[in-house]
Amino acid sequence: MTAPPAVSDARTVRSADGTMIAYHTTGAGPGVLVVPGALSDAADYTALATELAARFTVHTVQRRGRSGSGPQGDRYGMAAECDDLAAVRAATGARHVFGHSYGGLVALEAARRDPGIAKLALYEPGVSVQGLISTDWIPHYRRFLAQERPFDAFAAFVAGTGPVAARRSPRWLMSAILRLMIRGDRRAKIFELLEANLHEHEEVGRLDDSYPAYREVSADVLLMAGGASGLPWVAPAFDRLTEVLPSARIHTFPKLDHFGPDQKGPAEVAETVTAFLLS
Numbered sequence: 001m002t003a004p005p006a007v008s009d010a011r012t013v014r015s016a017d018g019t020m021i022a023y024h025t026t027g028a029g030p031g032v033l034v035v036p037g038a039l040s041d042a043a044d045y046t047a048l049a050t051e052l053a054a055r056f057t058v059h060t061v062q063r064r065g066r067s068g069s070g071p072q073g074d075r076y077g078m079a080a081e082c083d084d085l086a087a088v089r090a091a092t093g094a095r096h097v098f099g100h101s102y103g104g105l106v107a108l109e110a111a112r113r114d115p116g117i118a119k120l121a122l123y124e125p126g127v128s129v130q131g132l133i134s135t136d137w138i139p140h141y142r143r144f145l146a147q148e149r150p151f152d153a154f155a156a157f158v159a160g161t162g163p164v165a166a167r168r169s170p171r172w173l174m175s176a177i178l179r180l181m182i183r184g185d186r187r188a189k190i191f192e193l194l195e196a197n198l199h200e201h202e203e204v205g206r207l208d209d210s211y212p213a214y215r216e217v218s219a220d221v222l223l224m225a226g227g228a229s230g231l232p233w234v235a236p237a238f239d240r241l242t243e244v245l246p247s248a249r250i251h252t253f254p255k256l257d258h259f260g261p262d263q264k265g266p267a268e269v270a271e272t273v274t275a276f277l278l279s
Helices: 042-052 078-092 102-113 138-146 150-161 171-181 184-206 211-216 234-244 260-264 266-278
Strands: 009-014 020-027 031-035 057-062 096-100 119-123 220-226 248-253
Touching: 009 078, 020 042, 020 078, 031 042, 031 078, 031 102, 042 057, 042 096, 042 260, 042 266, 057 078, 078 102, 096 102, 096 260, 102 119, 102 184, 102 211, 119 266, 138 150, 138 184, 150 171, 150 184, 211 234, 220 234, 220 260, 220 266, 234 248, 248 266, 260 266
Parallel strands: 031 057, 031 096, 096 119, 119 220, 220 248
Antiparallel strands: 009 020, 020 057
């Protein structure tokens, strides 16, 4: 599809606990909320939002703990994330939601609480089944953060949650590889979000095997996956979700990995999401 140039309008809304939540609006048409994943922010989804803006008014949420929005806070949890999404939805009137990774988990939890969400497009939502999204790395990660060793913390996270090849690599080797691969602004952003990432994945662990609750989701759901992700938790999560969700279909992008929406294939993902939302 061909999208018009995006003109992003930054706005804020106050969540239930008083935290200010920013969101960026572009396009025209039915409203869609875009919910970013962990270690990401609204800016990472600019290309996806631009593509979707050809047919929709897109509101990309700057989740709490990110620049422009308030901090996660001492009482951070999934309830706060859902309150934030509800506040943005109330301000915009959007009835469609796209969520990626941890943002997909947030979107699922929000839709369980809010029957006003009509359609839900999820790319590899972070739903853990039988502990397959490991939290064993968290003690090392927390210690590295306390020691101000961000690369070691990031390496512990990647080795603990990434594809099988990453999990087999020694942490020192993963740290060395990441130092070469992650540079500049991307490195700075990841380092800024390491603390938020810890608390978000604590929520993933807390919600392990809670998927039966998604029977309460009334929205029509599209589950998307990258055929090249190599993440062992995706297939079991999709199996369980399709069992419990009242309305769900699956679409796989053979050449994309976990970062399809924000890095590898935003145009391809947007085309599929657009067709789903307009169906």
